[in-house]
Amino acid sequence: xxxxxxxxxxxxxxxxxxxxxxxxxxILFLYEYQFKEIASENMLMDLDTLLNQDKDNGILxxxxxxxxxxxxxxxxxxxxxxxxxxxxxxxxxxxxxxDRANVPYPRDGMLKSLLDILSHSxxxxxxx
Numbered sequence: 001x002x003x004x005x006x007x008x009x010x011x012x013x014x015x016x017x018x019x020x021x022x023x024x025x026x027i028l029f030l031y032e033y034q035f036k037e038i039a040s041e042n043m044l045m046d047l048d049t050l051l052n053q054d055k056d057n058g059i060l061x062x063x064x065x066x067x068x069x070x071x072x073x074x075x076x077x078x079x080x081x082x083x084x085x086x087x088x089x090x091x092x093x094x095x096x097x098x099d100r101a102n103v104p105y106p107r108d109g110m111l112k113s114l115l116d117i118l119s120h121s122x123x124x125x126x127x128x
Contacts, residue, residue, distance in 0.1 A: 013034075093105065
């Protein structure tokens with residue numbers, strides 16, 4: 001019976017690095033964690049040299065600035081890649097419900113566990 005061997009994260013990283021060194025691809029499609037790992041290994045090209053040649057800034061015109069800034073932060077200030085997509089989350093809340101229950105509004109950066117407590121407080125209030 002063949003044995004099953006699950007690769008460790010380090011083994012997967014090493015295989016990716018080996019593939020990049022061997023194949024030297026022009027374009028890579030990476031998950032975010034892979035992008036962080038490979039950028040930290042200095043194996044990606046700094047795209048700013050190419051973008052500086054783009055006089056009209058057409059390449060970045062379709063990019064969400066927050067995402068581009070995030071990608072630069074991963075690369076220690078250098079842009080090593082572009083994102084093929086972007087999604088965000090937003091929380092909408094009914095201020096009247098919070099006011100009636102005398103519960104503080106959710107704040108930016110609030111942990112989900114605290115938000116759950118606030119929501120539970122409103123539900124408890126509504127049952128009274």
